Structures are given as C-alpha cells and as structure tokens.
Amino acid sequence: MHALAVEQLRKVYSTGFEALKGVDLSVPEGDFFALLGPNGAGKSTLIGIITSLVNKTSGSVRVFGRDLEREPEAVKAALGVVPQEFNFNLFLPVAEVVINQAGYFGIPRREAKVRAEMLLRKLDLWDRRRSEMRLLSGGMKRRLMIARALVHRPRLLILDEPTAGVDIEIRRTMWDYLRQLNAEGTTIILTTHYLEEAESLCRHIAVIDRGRIEAVAETGALLAKLDTEIFVLNLKQPLKCLPSLPGFALTQCDATTLEAALHRSQSLTELFAALARHGIEVGSMRNKQNRLEQLFLEMVQRGRGTRAAAAQAA
Amino acid sequence: MSARAGLALARWHRYWITFATLLNKEVLRFSRIWVQTILPSAITTTLYFVVFGRLIGERIGTMDGFAYMDFIVPGLVLMAVITNAYSNVVSSFYSSKFSRYVEELLVSPAPPWVILAGYVAGGAIRGVTVGVVVMLVAMLFTDLAPHSLGITLLVFVLTAVLFALGGFINAVYANSFDDISIVPTFVLAPLTYLGGVFYSIDLLPGFWQTLSLLNPVLYMVNAFRYGLLGTSDIPLGMAFVIILAFIGVFTLVSLRLLARGVGIKH
Numbered sequence: 001m002h003a004l005a006v007e008q009l010r011k012v013y014s015t016g017f018e019a020l021k022g023v024d025l026s027v028p029e030g031d032f033f034a035l036l037g038p039n040g041a042g043k044s045t046l047i048g049i050i051t052s053l054v055n056k057t058s059g060s061v062r063v064f065g066r067d068l069e070r071e072p073e074a075v076k077a078a079l080g081v082v083p084q085e086f087n088f089n090l091f092l093p094v095a096e097v098v099i100n101q102a103g104y105f106g107i108p109r110r111e112a113k114v115r116a117e118m119l120l121r122k123l124d125l126w127d128r129r130r131s132e133m134r135l136l137s138g139g140m141k142r143r144l145m146i147a148r149a150l151v152h153r154p155r156l157l158i159l160d161e162p163t164a165g166v167d168i169e170i171r172r173t174m175w176d177y178l179r180q181l182n183a184e185g186t187t188i189i190l191t192t193h194y195l196e197e198a199e200s201l202c203r204h205i206a207v208i209d210r211g212r213i214e215a216v217a218e219t220g221a222l223l224a225k226l227d228t229e230i231f232v233l234n235l236k237q238p239l240k241c242l243p244s245l246p247g248f249a250l251t252q253c254d255a256t257t258l259e260a261a262l263h264r265s266q267s268l269t270e271l272f273a274a275l276a277r278h279g280i281e282v283g284s285m286r287n288k289q290n291r292l293e294q295l296f297l298e299m300v301q302r303g304r305g306t307r308a309a310a311a312q313a314a
Numbered sequence: 315m316s317a318r319a320g321l322a323l324a325r326w327h328r329y330w331i332t333f334a335t336l337l338n339k340e341v342l343r344f345s346r347i348w349v350q351t352i353l354p355s356a357i358t359t360t361l362y363f364v365v366f367g368r369l370i371g372e373r374i375g376t377m378d379g380f381a382y383m384d385f386i387v388p389g390l391v392l393m394a395v396i397t398n399a400y401s402n403v404v405s406s407f408y409s410s411k412f413s414r415y416v417e418e419l420l421v422s423p424a425p426p427w428v429i430l431a432g433y434v435a436g437g438a439i440r441g442v443t444v445g446v447v448v449m450l451v452a453m454l455f456t457d458l459a460p461h462s463l464g465i466t467l468l469v470f471v472l473t474a475v476l477f478a479l480g481g482f483i484n485a486v487y488a489n490s491f492d493d494i495s496i497v498p499t500f501v502l503a504p505l506t507y508l509g510g511v512f513y514s515i516d517l518l519p520g521f522w523q524t525l526s527l528l529n530p531v532l533y534m535v536n537a538f539r540y541g542l543l544g545t546s547d548i549p550l551g552m553a554f555v556i557i558l559a560f561i562g563v564f565t566l567v568s569l570r571l572l573a574r575g576v577g578i579k580h
Binding site: 014104 | 325327336418419423425575579
C-alpha cells in the first residue's frame, strides 16, 4: 500500500499564481522519501495541501488508502507534520506544547504526559520542559516541532526543511533519530535544501520545479545518471607545471591543488596511476560539489529547457 | 456493544478530550493574566457604581420603580460579560492565527465544531467569571436578591456564548491587531450603551424607542434585568427568541468559515 498517493493535484492561489500544475506522486509505505526543488517550486504548497493547511483547487490526496476529502479525520490521525516555520504559542511552556498537541489528537492527558516525557528526553529537551517557548534556541525549537509532530505516533511523518538553521552536531543527531523512526516503520517524507541530507537519508527522491514533478527515482539510480564527477586533489608535493595526461581533464588550481573531471567510464585508480607515472602523489581528495546537487541542477535546467522548447514549437 | 457503536463511542471520547484540552488551554490563558483579564472590569464597575449609582444616581431618583443604583446593576453586569466573552475569543483566536499556532489544530483530526466549541466555551467562561465578580462588587453597593435565579443564569450564559461567537467571527476576518479593536470600539460599545444599560427605553421618544428595538443588546439587558429585578421593557419570550436566533446564525456562520478555512488557510 502507498503511504501517500497524490493525483493530478492543482493549486491556483487567489492571485492567479498556479503553484501546482497537476502533480502525481506516490510514496510507498515505509519509505524515506525526499522532495527536492528550488525556492517557489511548490514543495510547501504540496505539503500544505496534504496536511490540510492549504485548500486544493483540484485533484486528490490519499494517505494509506484513505481520501483526504472523504475521511479527513482518519487521514489527519495518520499524519505528523514538522512545518518549515515556527508555529508555536511562544508563551507556553515546552511540555505544555507537546501535551496540548496530544490532546488535540484525542490522547488522554495522563497518556499525553508519558509520551511527552519520552519524546522530550529523546530529543534532549526534558531539562527545558518548563521553559517558555520564546526562550528556546532555534535548534531546540526545531527539535520541539519534531516531538510535537510525533506525540500521536503518526504512520507518515512529513518534515518541511527540518534542519534549516540547525548546527551540524544537532543535525546529525536529528538524522540518527529520523533513521531510527524510519527503521521502526514510520514512512518519512522530507523536503530539504541540504541535498547531502537527502542523499544520506532517503531511498527515493522526487524533484519538483515550477509546480511539476520533474523526476522520481531511487536515490542510487538517480546518482548513477551523473556522467561526470569533479574531484579536488591535494598533492603531497608542490607542482610547477601540470603535465599532459591524455584522457583526463585536469586543471591546476594552485601549486598543491588539482581538479579532475572524471567521466563515469573512468576510474580513480586509472587517474592515480597516470599521476604516479609523472611522479605526482595525491595526499587527500574530496568531491568538489555534492553529487546530488549537481544532478538536481542539471535536471531542473533540463526540465525548464524542454518546456521552453515545447512552448516555442507551439 | 456492536463494533460500530464502539467506534462511535471512541470517536466521541476523542472529541471530548480535544474539547477539554482546548478549553483548559483557554481558561489557563486568561487566568494566568487575571490582573489584565478579570480585575479591570471589577474596577471599572466599581467606578460606575460610585459615580453613576451613588453620586449622580441619588439625584436621579427611581427608574421603573427601582433605585437608580439597583436599576443599572443588570446592565453593568451584562456589559462586563459581553466585553469579556468577546475580547477573550477575538484576541485568543487572532493570536493563534497571527503566530500560526492555529495550525496545531488544523492538522489535528478535530472537526470544526469541536474547535469552535472549545474557543466559545473558553470565552463564555471568562465572560461568566467576570460577570460573577462584577455581581459581587454590585452586592457591596446594593442589596439585590434575584427575582428568578434560573432566568438570571440562563441569560448570563447565553449572552456570554453569543458574544464569544461574535468574537470568533471578528477574529476570522481580522488581518491585524487593529481589526480586533474596531468592532468592540465602534459597534459593541455603542450597542451596549444604547441597549438600555443606564435607562429604560420608555424614556425615549417614539422613533428612538422603535430604533432601539433593533439593538440585540437591549433584549439581553432587559431579560437579565427581569431575572434580577422582575421588570423588563420587552416581553421575556421575545428576548429569548432573539438571543437564540442570533446564537444559531452566528454558530452556522462560524462553522462555515472554519470549514472553508476563511482567514486561516490559503
């Protein structure tokens, strides 16, 4: 069964702006799914409609086989959402925010307190349970939004840029927790600007741009589409002049740094062997650009190019 | 019990918990800041009693056969109920829109009527609480004994519910904090002051008397005055029909606004 099935979803705002132009998307149960797209692509509108925060213009949304329009209570009970922007009553204590949310989902107060304690401990917020929301840091507020979204134990968790503005350490902790949740059976849909996050966490990726889904694929298969990858090589010895290495595209950045554009048909071993033949020894190496980021840009530009050509032909 | 009945019972239990959570949040909200929410009406009413009741009232004499101080008690109490029930819901719901934490409710399975019931009950409880406080203040200045406790309480609660609903509709349409003070200042205050709080409409000339009958507050003040003093400018039955009709219309409008997401969804 699909955790989420969206068909021909359209949204036209009162200003006339068409944010979604007939989106079709399905997410299998148990998946860890990334929804990627540039700003204004329609990600938040899509999530808004699924979570009942935005009214759709047409189309349908089904969550675990239940139609949002016909069975809104069943759909909402199965969903947890972590929005992009903070949406708290800033004067409420931390624990109260989670307990109240449980109450809105019909969970008795005694049970709500137990769940709130478990989640606040898990997300390292228990010591701040009596603090007013406005006194929390940005990272704490992000974690609290996750606790609030999980208190009713949703089967589908939707996170709209959950790690925006969060430092690396907390981000890694949040990733670990999300992986654990997914392993325990929660289907997770994530939008993010950190493509590294999607590459590291998600099994499937959808790219959305200008209200249309450009591609949906398994993360590994999507990355395999990359023809060329650029590596930055740090040399052990300074290099006076870059020798010619037939078959390899090399650029010298400075005395100890080279950039190598490696085609999918070439291997790093071949490159290192060719360099070694000229007495060049590589000390360390890194990807110049996040691979997914590169692919994402290629796909978005390709999609826009295809549509522009179609429009011209018409 | 059949499976279907069990599911229905579970659903109603869930609704009850949601309602109780929302109500608890609303009551805590105004009781935590009681100095700003409960006390001002008590002080204002004391001043009304001292100035209008004692100092000026003694020169006015009687109205409808009652000492002026006694005559204005029902209106002053109801004025406090109206203002507080209205302002509680309008400020609470608008704040939840402004800071976007209304989304906590919108993503939950709570149906619109449960959300409305929670906010309205919260506003009504504040209105009734303040009304009781003002009534206690009144007892320091007068020695009133209710003519009909049942009618007094019924009007008390119905008025609080009606104006809590009014506050909710105002909050739905409000786009700024200025918008939530426009109605109380330019609509509610004139209706209350011209609703027979300080005078009997028998004192007005014919045209103004007829015009006063269009003011819904007049019916509430008179029904409440009947409950406390046993006198009213208008028939009691008509007062209840008008109050209930307004509650019915405001409830339907509020539910429709919530279901369509007016002012809260794009």
